[in-house]
Amino acid sequence: MDSKVILRLIGSIYDAALDPELWDVFLASFSAHFKGNAGLFSQNITSNEVGLVKYGEADLAYAKLYQDYYAHVNPWYRNIWSGGVNPINQEGRLFFGSGLVDPRELERTEFYADWLRPQGIYETLATPVLVSGAGITNLTILRSRRHAAFEPHEVEAWRELLPHIRRAVQVHEKLHHADAHYRSALSAFDHLKTGVILVREDGWIIFANASAESILSAGHGLSTRFGRICALSSKDTEALLHAIKEAASTGMGRNTHAGTKLALPFGPSQALSVMVSPMTTEQHLELRHGPAAMLLVEHPLTRNPDATTELARRYGLTGAQTRLLEAILNGRKLADYADEARLSINTVKSHMKQIFEKTGENRQADLIRHFLRGSGDTTRKS
Structure with a gap:
């Protein structure tokens, strides 16, 4: 897949992290480039209940049928989690439908006869993107018999996009617990206990929400110097600024780095958890200060x-x-x-x-x- 296409898809991924309605835009583009119907959904591996469902080009009636019934009888999904496997060990792995269930056996199932075949679907590629207890967020592409075989370059592109999708889902989960009324403005961030800091590529602070301001004023793990973000040691500051530069560069479409998670120590035995994530400046927040990265900061006290x-x-x-x-x-x-x-x-x-x-x-x-x-x-x- 062309590198420009990869960069455009990455930009679309991080747009969706900040605006849930844009997941459909990303998945539609993803579907077109991967010759199928893409979906992003969460499913509990114990109850098989389906939560977040986003489909690119799928028939919404069939999507609803899957959520209500066919998720419970999907042999592909069942075989990913069979045998008492540890869910965390499956995170990030690629699963091909034909490798999970023999196609001849699949054709004899209710799932194939009543849900796959009417839609012209014969093969899938699926990945558990994020595992949180029994809740699994999955990325999947459903393909026809004509396009059943996945080419090596498609698998390579899938692997390249995965860490960005995972990071975007993490950002989405943290940010969108705020009330929907506040999701379209910076004021939303002040309703989160998680510290949110938006910075330029050089570490200059564009915005910090109330929780982040508290952490910065206390000087625990993070501080400011002449308007720029810094850690408490030169070594940690260097690592932080490097992560910011890489993430901001991805947001501008210059590379494909998926961001970094850092532990910044303070006090005798404590550390801040800092997720450095790419973001695009032209979408949602309407920032006009150059390339930006987002820092999601959790203090040990607010985590407990x-x-x-x-x-x-x-x-x-x-x-x-x-x-x-x-x-x-x-x-x-x-x-x-x-x-x-x-x-x-x-x-x-x-x-x-x-x-x-x-x-x-x-x-x-x-x-x-x-x-x-x-x-x-x-x-x-x-």
């Missing part, structure tokens, strides 16, 4: 919601004070929290004053540093 409750218990915080603390750690402003909690600003300020008294801190920035400290030190200041 119980940690805040435990620390609050040690300090003797009330339920109301704990809820306010949680909001502050996630970057919320007092006025915004007061509106959301339907409290007067004076009541919220009173809770804030009591939190300061119990923790020995007197500024919000110091409070954030205190509670995001990896050591979990709860010693009161005298």
Whole structure:
């Protein structure tokens, strides 16, 4: 497959990561280049229930039939997971239908007679793109008997696109837990506990959501220097900037690097989890600051919601004070929290004053540093 086609498909993949409606655009193009009907769907390997379903050129009526019934009797899919295999070991593998089920045996099944044959489908290539417990996100292409054989260059292109699709699905899952009302603007990111930072190719910060601002102000794993993102050591900063440059370059269609996941240490034994992902600037966010990469940042404390409750218990915080603390750690402003909690600003300020008294801190920035400290030190200041 032509390298320009590969680059266009990669760009389309990352557009879809930010706007779910664009998965159909990507899959339609993918279907055309792979001579079949492409689909992206999640399926539980225990119950066979089907979740997210996106099809490029498939008949929607048949897609609905698959979701409602034929997913439960699909011998191809069943044989991928037969024998008690560990799902994570199947992630990223390529499965050809004819290798999973003998074509003569397939032709005797209800699945073939009532679902495949009426659509003119005879062969498939499928890959579990992302495994999360029993939930599997799968990429598949369904082909006619005429185009059943996959050429080596097609398999090579499939393998080249896979890491980008996997990264896009990860980004999609993190970002689109926000309410649909906010999905079309940067303000959506402020409704996520995950830190989101958009940067230029040189590391210049274009945008950081509230959660990311909290982490940056606390200086845990990430910080800023003259407007640019940096880690706490020169070695980690070098690795971070290299990952950003590679990802941003992919977003501009200059290479095919799928992004990187980094662990950036801070404190005695803690580390930030940072996913560096390509993104395109002309779609969705309407950024006009040059090539950009997206950093999805998770702090150990925000990955474990119980940690805040435990620390609050040690300090003797009330339920109301704990809820306010949680909001502050996630970057919320007092006025915004007061509106959301339907409290007067004076009541919220009173809770804030009591939190300061119990923790020995007197500024919000110091409070954030205190509670995001990896050591979990709860010693009161005298």
